[in-house]
Amino acid sequence: MRRTEPEGHGPVRYGPPLPDDGLPVLPELSAVLAAAAGRAGSEPVGGGAALLDAACGYWERRGLATGPEHVVAAPGAPALLLALTAALGGDVLVPRPCAAWWAPYARLLGRPVFHVATPAECGGVPDPYALLETVRRVRAEGGDPRLLVLSLADDPTATVAPPELLHETVEAATDEGLHLVSDETWRDTLHAPHDTVLLSPAEMLHDRVTVVTDLAGALLPPGWPAAVARFPVGATGDGLHARVLDVLTALDARVAGPVAAAATYALGEPEPLGAHVAAAVLLHARVAGAAHHAVVAAGALAPPPQAGRHLYVDLGPLRSGLAAHDVGDAQELEDFLAARLRMPAPGGHRFGDDLGALRVRLSTSPLLGRTDAERAECLGSPAPLELPHVKRALIHLKSVLDDLRDDAQRREPPR
Template sequence: MRRTDPGGHGPVNGTSAEESAPPSSEGHGPVRYGPPLPDDGLPVLPELAAVLAGAARRGAEEPVGGGPALLDAACGYWERRGLPAPPGRVAAGPGAPALLLALTAALGGDVLVPRPCAAWWAPYARLLGRPVFHVATPAESGGAPDPYALLETVRRVRDEGGDPRLLVLSVADDPTATVAPPELLHETVEAATGAGLHLVSDETWRDTLHAPDATVLLSPAEMLPDRVTVVADLAGALLPAGWPAAVARFPAGATGGALHARVLDILTALGARLAGPVAVAAGHVLDEPEPVTARREAVVRLHARVAAAAHAAVVAGGALARPPQAGRHLYADLEPLRAALGAHGVGDAQELEDFLTARLGMPAPGGHRFGDDLGALRVRFATGPLLGGTDAQRVECLTSPAPLELPHVQRALMSLRSVLDDLRDDAQRWEPPR
């Protein structure tokens, strides 16, 4: 039987738009092409490079789940965020995907995710043969499903013989760059608890809030300590993407202890260990020394400014987008420009991806990569490519008091505005007279 999403987004029988999307002209199929996390575009912090270089002679294997020094650093990191955990409830892995794969395998059952969601969540469940069900998000933000749509989806899946056990969500979201309001998150967590689901909270972007004094970020683990596992990929704010490392914090109680042990078993079977030098670098950044925190704050400020300018260009060009609140990206809906895009042969998200990537000279993954409908004209823009084409230009952005006034940044933003403005003007010319 074909299961349907109560949020009005089509099939939820474990097949999303991402799976059914045609491959692009470069041969990027739905499995082989997963948009990477938006990179900060900047050279490695020199102090951090020195830490890695100092550990380069370390040839011993890092224990599965992380050694004592790394786990102590992870515990301190969570403690400073109001999420205390003993070392026996923390694990590290070579990137968040490895940890999510192990968690999904350990928990079993069907998986629920919001629509849209991070591009890397669903493929790992499908790799294990687990159905994935996308649930609509509310208008206010992405990352967390609407509680009523969640309950309806769980009911329908169970009525059709499914076994939903896991909900993956994100309070600071990729792809939408929004932060779920605490009141909405509370309702979603309550609904998930009532439905008997375990929650995995992806908090990769929690340290990249654009306005930290004005944005309230609450972890589901603060609301539900015994039902939530928190995962954070350090590529979000602390490490270069090419040094894969992530940490997970497991729930309190016997259930959390058993889950932690099972995840370590699976990581062992996968051989999913951090490289020794990377483990040293990960422990260093998790301790948050002043050079690391100063660099992180500077990078967040830079990308917040560029994201706000890109958002203004997108909205002025006639597209729709929520104001970005976190991360290094924004999510745009070009549905108001459908008629103009149709003249260029663009009728779905894959064609939109190809069109914008070619026109802008930068990756512009379509919404179908994130579980959104293939027919919807949605796209994620990253801010990293707007900082320039060389390390020198990108460093200049970081050190400039007015990065938006730099010529190479202005040219990049002008290119984005020009493409969208042309589409807007075409759409307006073709509007029927009222």
């Protein structure tokens, strides 16, 4: 298959966006934004008092006592990670694979990025022994690792790290003097919240963890950029908070006034928004489960999705079938599946995975329909998988994967 580089699709300019929910905006949330549309100014750098207080309440409801002097708001998590990376200095460690937007900000600042293997059962959190080995190797080669970025509910793998693994990794990071940035963007999208234990590293390590949450994960539409960061209490956190504010000031990274009003409302988690988020999470969990079943039935591999609006698919077992279509690496697989599925299918190399590994992230929102009316119908349906447009989308996904399985079986040598 001929490798293509369509406009905006190159290795530098193309970064797959966060998987959005594809659903209409909650009317109450739109009303808050509309009521604030007359605000001509932006928030102060770092966020205004109402927004910071709402963020404190959000974290306190999750067991993290927080004061407004330890919170910063910005127009999206990328601005916060850029500021944190600049403020902390040194080399950056991330899991393999990791969210596509993590590494570019370190590279933009000229900071080396080192990927650390994750355990077989989940993504988002490095294997503690691999972390220790990587840190010591980097230092032996003259590097200066200072920052570890991880995620509990993970993009791209859609898995949730078990507390025991997280504890071991946090201990290893502490022993090596690393500062942790915990990306908790997807923590409110757990598919089985009553059966999944999710602990923040900030609950385990109080003085060396900064929590970052992009509200596009569950609370706001992605086109309304807002994110918040919670800094640790103490001298380390105070100094980092001040340096991050300096960077955000230099960037003039302010949350727009109307968006800040919507973010303040969303972080308060009023009943209409809570019900909307719960319904959206349940919908995407059902669709992700059906998509996962189609993937596994075709002979491909994917961890069962536990959070988010996506799944991470390994088509390595179907390599021989893909070879019939001249697909031999993740970029070629991305192009091939995007054309066949008629939906984005970013390859694993976008997330720091090996180019030669045949992995892609598939989002569930394209399976909900092509119009606002179809997607809204999904949200209100007690049986969304039975809706005609959802059934067609899932059948098409299954058909494409089954064809690859059949191609692979035809190319297997006779026994």
